[in-house]
Amino acid sequence: MPYADPEAKRRYMKDYRKKYKAQQARAQAPPILKIYFCPRFPGLSIGPIRFSEGFLVTADPETQATIENLVDYGRYICSWVANPDPDPDSRQDFVM
Numbered sequence: 001m002p003y004a005d006p007e008a009k010r011r012y013m014k015d016y017r018k019k020y021k022a023q024q025a026r027a028q029a030p031p032i033l034k035i036y037f038c039p040r041f042p043g044l045s046i047g048p049i050r051f052s053e054g055f056l057v058t059a060d061p062e063t064q065a066t067i068e069n070l071v072d073y074g075r076y077i078c079s080w081v082a083n084p085d086p087d088p089d090s091r092q093d094f095v096m
Contacts, residue, residue, distance in 0.1 A: 031059035033082035036067055040076045057082070 035057050038044050042054035049056065049063055058064060067073060 031061070032064075033057065033059045034064055035080045035082050036077055037079070038077045044077075046070065 035055065036051070038051050038054050038056075042051065044051040044054075046066060049066060056067070067077060068079070070077065073079075
């Protein structure tokens with residue numbers, strides 16, 4: 001029997017379930033769509049990444065990380081999350 005010690009089996013199964021749940025959460029998470037805006041340099045190119053008329057829309061995490069690691073991010077390049085609330089019924093609107 002591979003697990004003669006019940007405590008060792010319990011620890012193994014706990015770690016396995018934790019890793020499995022984390023993997024499932026990553027697989028089911030929808031990509032975050034972000035819009036980047038650069039009014040100062042409308043035709044900005046960063047390697048293969050190219051802004052069109054000052055805008056760039058992407059859901060690729062690598063592209064987002066590349067743009068957000070730039071020195072000009074926050075100064076000349078602004079971003080918005082295109083889908084911050086996927087369930088509009090869940091939010092509570094302020095009513096006067």
